[in-house]
Amino acid sequence: MKDIAIIGYGQTKFGELWESSFRELLVDSGVKAIENAKVDGDDIDAMYVGTMSGGLFVGQEHTASLIADYAGLNPIPCTRVEAACASGSLALRSACMSIAAGQHDVVLVGGVEKMTDVADPTGAIATASDQEWEAFVGATFPSLYAMMAKRYMYEYGLTLEQLSTWSSIAHENAVNNKYAQFRSKVSVEQVMGASPVADPLTLLHCSPVSDGAASMIVCDADKATDYADKDDIIYIKAFTQASDTIALHDRPNMTTLEAAKVASNYAYKMAGVGADKIDVAEVHDCFAINGLVLTEDLGFCKKGTAGKFIEEGNTRIDNDKFVTINPSGGLKAAGHALGATGIRQVGELYWQLKQDKECKDRQSAINNGYGIAANVGGTGGTVCTHLLSVNR
């Protein structure tokens, strides 16, 4: 199997981007990634695009062809990949597999979602849950995560303050991210006092509705130095994926995401490193509870202790002992443009690991040279992880 390198990354701002269309967003981020990687359009062999639901959000399917066309990349093969909110990292994983197999050398991976053109984004997002047996009876997407939170609180004594600390730290980190949707601090009290969405979750426990795109150039590691300087190359050591039941009620345990455990364990094995060697992580916090659960499922602290672990500040950017989690501000504050999120997470790790100027005011200490991203589709029906290293 061939080794895989990231040689360039670019993203748009995440937020309510009224001026930009679906196709413009992805082309903007794609051009940035191509320039960043110092490749030419002619060097690109294939393209993979992650997007959850062009059909519902902007009434457009056949997005692979649309993107290849507007990116000016015809006739290279372009494939659209869908796994709800994990669409972006699944596109990246597809690109990695195609390079690993020797099919392509240089691949453009894009993720995009245009969510603010639709009148009922909540209804569109609900399609990531089981339509017939969850959404039908009135279970909204936030309420499914709220039910995880309620059960978690019941089993482990997680407090609302601890849960809310997650959001407060996320907003603090996003202040130094110019691409973030929210760049204002919020206190734990403000999170708890925000308008209720689905008890115990308030609006400030939830990620926003966002427009945005992120793109990355991945490449056969043997050819990476043909394009990029040595210092601008980061390696993808593992690209893994696991599935779970689509409906939350079919799981024996709702305080953990089994697919995240399986995918991350496999990633650690594939890369030959343990969770204790990870310097920086980007985890999927579409709702604050998910961030806490993933902190445990990825092995950064023991089951049931994430509330205390976060509250003690162990995952803050300035901590010197443990992993830094979501220096970007995460989905909560940086924004969550569904199909783009998985690529944005890995893009943040790329910047963090090579200590890029793009993250200079939120730089995690890089001691061992490893980062991991976990991207969740739906309520955990799909989880993808990517483990990055500064060394090949």
Next chain:
Amino acid sequence: MVVRTWRHMQERYNLIGKKCKTCGNVYFPSRKVCPECRRKGEMEDIQLSGKGTVYTYSIVRAPPKDFEKNSPYIVGIIDLEEGTKITGQIDCDLDKIEIGMPVQTEFRKIKEDGKSGVISYGYKFVPTSH
């Protein structure tokens, strides 16, 4: 959407699930393949009692369009006596709901698709002491 509603009547109206004769696991909604036994599993219909306890719940205060009239309402995951879990609304006082509370299904209207649209029926849960 209309056909989709008809297709699920047995399950939604009568709470018919599936039991795997091979491993004894009970499933709702119905499945063709037992995730435990796969091809070795043999599935048969089972009538569920609709009795169970609240495993977890949430109070929905930002409802989707179809449920705006009911808001706020309780949605929960119920641990049924037969050993499967199921998502549904729980009809009880907002401040009475708690994990572990015994509940029982009742046949109710679930939603209406607009003024002249299809009315969907199904199960809701009520406290058994009720």
